[in-house]
Amino acid sequence: MNRNSLAQTAEKLLPVLKEESLSTDRNAVFPEAGLQALRETGLLGLLVPEEYGGLGADLDGLVQVAGQLAGGCLSTAMIWAMHCQQSDAVVRFASSELKEQLLPRIARGDVYLASVTSEPGKGGHLLTGEAALQHEVDTLTLHRAAPVVTGGRHADGFLITMRASPEAPANQVTLVYADRDQLDITARGEWDTLGMRGTESLGFELTGTIPASQTVGEPGGFQRIAVESMAPVGHLAWAACWLGAARAALGGLVELIRSPGRPSTMDVRSELVSERLARIRMDLELVSAYLHRVRDEVMELRAAGESLGSTPVQIHLNTLKVTAAELTFRAVDRMVQLAGLRIGYNRQSPLPLERHLRDLRSASLNYANDRLLVVNGALTLMDRTVRLA
Ligand SMILES: Cc1cc2nc3c(=O)[nH]c(=O)nc-3n(C[C@H](O)[C@H](O)[C@H](O)COP(=O)(O)OP(=O)(O)OC[C@H]3O[C@@H](n4cnc5c(N)ncnc54)[C@H](O)[C@@H]3O)c2cc1C
Structure with missing residues (x-):
């Protein structure tokens, strides 16, 4: 499926995801309607090769769809992103026997991993x-x-x-x-x-x-799967999800600020408001640029049949995860400050900023940033060339 068709497919799911996000967040329950829609549209088989009936998309498609879905509901997007992360490991490392049994079922939407x-x-x-x-x-x-x-x-x-x-x-x-x-x-x-x-x-x-x-994969050989598939695909997809949620939040806030419904105390000509908006936008720009740079690096190495295990690439992938977690949360925190109590902090607000804030707080815990920073510090001493992304 090409980029445009993927974007259209994901776009159609957004009303279901948005609607369901209210009750799943309130009741801490799984988005069953969202998963059903992902099954029916074939998106569970996004990374499954076409020969097994899947959509045969690449990491560009993964990053794009993850960002779109997260604009509807970050929980549903992360559920889907983690499923794709698992399916990439099956595609790359399972035996032919297991692939033949499992991949067509994932592609049909029968298996959520x-x-x-x-x-x-x-x-x-x-x-x-x-x-x-x-x-x-x-x-x-x-x-x-x-x-x-x-x-x-x-x-x-x-x-x-x-x-x-x-x-x-x-x-x-x-x-x-x-x-x-x-x-x-x-x-x-x-x-x-x-x-x-x-x-x-x-x-x-x-x-x-x-x-x-x-x-x-090989018995005892999970480390290779983690390095070549699970960590890179995870970090790319998670970063795309967090960015997608923060981007949707900013889109909603910009609409509100431009409308007569904005808080009456907010002076849009104030330089303070402009400075705050600029800082929010800068954080999202930085995550977006780094995400797409690291996605390209991973795709180029995969296309050349090369490993993702080199020191600089590992540093880039870990930096992506930590930076995306920190900056998207900071951006939404700033949006809450800018929007104020009634719009930013209130559960009854027309903008779900407080939910985004709570959701994005998990990003630095979902595989602890501390663990990745400790690894990156050690890897930094090993990369004397300081090969930046
Ligand atoms: C929304 C969400 C969904 C998840 N889904 C899944 C799932 O489907 N399957 C699954 O297996 N797991 C899942 N997890 C778990 C996740 O992957 C992490 O393993 C888990 O969040 C880590 O929990 P922890 O912070 O208690 O543990 P740890 O990572 O063990 O960290 C404990 C504490 O120690 C600190 N720490 C750890 N190592 C170091 C270090 N070397 N130096 C300094 N400080 C350190 C951490 O910062 C933290 O404060 C999910 C987590 C979230 C938030």
Whole structure:
């Protein structure tokens, strides 16, 4: 599907997403109508190659659609972005057998994928695992505690990181796929958070036995999947979602300021208002430029069959995630200040600025910025050429 058709498809979903965002945010429940629309439009198969029935889009399409959907509802956009992140890993690393079984189902909209990487004890650390896979002749048995699983009650399949075997060290991690009906799933706890309430990211206990062919990539080789697929696609898609939400918020604010409905105390000819608007716009411009630069870098390397694991590229991808998280939140925080109590801070406001503020506060926690900054500091000492993006 070309860029324009993708944009039109995503655009048509926005009324459903906007309407549903009110109740999903209020009740902290999953956007079922939004997911159904994503299934029906084929967008769940965005990154699935056409030979498997998918839309065969690239990372440009992913970034574009993520930004559009986030203008309707950031929770739904992130649910979809995380699903795409998982489907990219399947496309690039699953065996032909698993791809033939799974990708046509994703393309038809029958399989929405959830991600299980966080784990009690290790917290968010992506590249280690505690619970171990038990190997039998042709099968693998898992018992996994999963404290935060977006959409876990609604997912049709799960990509799960596990310690490779009971004897393996924590950093030998295997990624496996499990269909919902291959698992016993018990929900744990509640999802009652400040923002991103519509992701309904509950905790779960997952138990089951799967064929060994449902290993994604090499046993113990999850690090390569993280470097080549899960982290880069995640950082690009998340940044696009956060930017899309902040951009929609600014669009709404600009409309309001230009209308007679603006707060009567707001003087649009004031230089203070202009300066504040300029700073908001600058933050979004910087994220947008960096996002598109890093997207191009990743696409060029992928097209050339090269790894994304070099030190400068890793620094760029981590910088994108941290910068997008910080600047989009700061921009919306400034919008709240500019719009004031009635329009900016009030849940009954015609502009959902307070929801955007709560949602975007999660961006620096959703894979902790601190972790990425610690990594980037160490990587900076390794890149003597200081190869900037
Ligand atoms: C909306 C949302 C949806 C999510 N969906 C999923 C999902 O579907 N599947 C999934 O597996 N997970 C999911 N997560 C979890 C997410 O990926 C992170 O793993 C989780 O938010 C990290 O939780 P934490 O902050 O408690 O843990 P940690 O990352 O362990 O961090 C704990 C604290 O330690 C600090 N810290 C950590 N490392 C360092 C360091 N080296 N130096 C200094 N400080 C450090 C952090 O800043 C933080 O303050 C989701 C999170 C959010 C917000």
